[in-house]
Amino acid sequence: xxxxxxxxxxxxxxxxxxxxxxxxxxxxxxxxxxxxxxxxxxxxxxxxxxxxxxxxxxxxxxxxxxxxxxxxxxxxxxxxxxxxxxxxxxxxxxxxxxxxxxxxxxxxxxxxxxxxxxxxxxxxxxxxxxxxxxxxxxxxxxxxxxxxxxxxxxxxxxxxxxxxxxxxxxxxxxxxxxxxxxxxxxxxxxxxxxxxxxxxxxxxxxxxxxxxxxxxxxxxxxxxxxxxxxxxxxxxxxxxxxxxxxxxxxxxxxxxxxxxxxxxxxxxxxxxxxxxxxxxxxxxxxxx
Numbered sequence: 214x215x216x217x218x219x220x221x222x223x224x225x226x227x228x229x230x231x232x233x234x235x236x237x238x239x240x241x242x243x244x245x246x247x248x249x250x251x252x253x254x255x256x257x258x259x260x261x262x263x264x265x266x267x268x269x270x271x272x273x274x275x276x277x278x279x280x281x282x283x284x285x286x287x288x289x290x291x292x293x294x295x296x297x298x299x300x301x302x303x304x305x306x307x308x309x310x311x312x313x314x315x316x317x318x319x320x321x322x323x324x325x326x327x328x329x330x331x332x333x334x335x336x337x338x339x340x341x342x343x344x345x346x347x348x349x350x351x352x353x354x355x356x357x358x359x360x361x362x363x364x365x366x367x368x369x370x371x372x373x374x375x376x377x378x379x380x381x382x383x384x385x386x387x388x389x390x391x392x393x394x395x396x397x398x399x400x401x402x403x404x405x406x407x408x409x410x411x412x413x414x415x416x417x418x419x420x421x422x423x424x425x426x427x428x429x430x431x432x433x434x435x436x437x438x439x440x441x442x443x444x445x446x447x448x449x450x451x452x453x454x455x456x457x458x459x460x461x462x463x464x465x466x467x468x469x470x471x472x473x474x475x476x477x478x479x480x481x482x483x484x485x486x487x488x489x490x491x492x493x494x495x496x497x498x499x500x501x
Contacts, residue, residue, distance in 0.1 A: 221279040224271050232264030234324065235294050238317050245313035250357025253309070257316055258350035262342040265323040269338060269491065273327060277495040281330060288328035288415055292422045294321025299428035303435065307366050308356050311436045312349065315392060318425055319345045325422055326407035330495050334410025335488045336481055340403035343480060344391075344473060348400060351388045351466040355381055358459045359440070362452050368436050373445025377452035382441040384463045389437045391470045393429040399473035 230237040241261070245253055273280050280287070298318025305311045319341065326338025358381060359374065360366055375382040391398035394405075404426065412419045455463065473480055 217276060218279060221272070221276040221283075224267070224276075225283075228264045228267035228272065229290075230264075231267065232261060232320050232323065233317065234290050234320070235297050235317065238294075238298075241316070242310065242313045245316070246307065246309050250309075250353045250360065254350045254353045254357075257312070257353060258346040261316065261320065262346055265320065265327075265338060265342045268323075268327055269335060273330070273335070273491050273495065277491075277497075280327075281495060284328045284330055285415070287324050288411060288418045291321045291324030291328060292418055294318060294324060295422050295425035296321075296428070299425050299432060303428065303432040305432075305436075306369050308368055308436055308440065309353075309366050311368070311432060312352055312356070315429070315432065316345070316349060318429065319392075321422070321425065322404055322407050325411050325419070326403075329407065329410030329414060330492070331410050331413060332488055332492050333406050335491060336484055337403050337406030337408070337410055339484050339488070340399070340406055340473070340477070340480060344399035344403045344470070347466050347470050347473075348388055348391045351463060351470070352385070352392065354459070354463060354466070355385045355388065358455060359385075363449055368439045370446065371440040371449075372443040373441070374449065374452070375441040376445055377449055378454040380460060381455045381463070384467055386437055386441065387467055388470070389433045391474070393433045394426050397471065397474045399470045402474055402477045 230240075233241045244256055248256065295318050298314045298316070298321065302311050302314035302318065305314060322341045323338045326334040326336075326341060329335070329337070356366070359371075359378070362378070363371060363374075365371065387398075391400045394400040408419050408423060411422075
């Protein structure tokens, strides 16, 4: 009744702020833009996912009837997140804000997966949380390492870094490819599953949100290529590539991203059972 709806909306609001869902996303931009990269790695990599986990576990788990009636609105916010985040990311020159708006965009895919309310969609949403956690941690690790050497986050002031730091720039581009959903990387699996799940019930919404992938390719490549190629400012001439302390975690994160992309069963086998329970719960309430 009314109380269940009230509780559902309150829980939804709380996790929407945490995830962040547009228009509650502004606090996250400040964290990404001002906190030290190490803090942002934990925040973007792990803490944002609590919002998505809460929506799946509490939203879909405790309120199956309400989330069914609300699925269209969730999908709508997912589409807004994807397109808004991607378009604003394209306008940013501070690499941290490019990644922050990119996170807003990628969390939209989590919403789409949840709104699908079926096995593929929910798996896609959970995959997207794990995948984005690895990708954003990797990208902020590299951005932090580059900042230590160059003293700037502005893509306009950077350029040609691939000459001085080929390893870091190579991993940066690989992380970028995962972020824009290149097949063989974890980002592709999660986006494909979320879109495939939603396509069953809301094909038009799915078609609109797929535009976000095209925009993602545009802003990721624009920012990363500007940093890694082109003429290099003279003051970065003697710049050193990654030390072992930096290179090791970069390699590990990249390996995990590729592992999930090439062999998704490594994740889906452990998720399958919990997803089945939630989907049956939602379906059971439909039949009842």
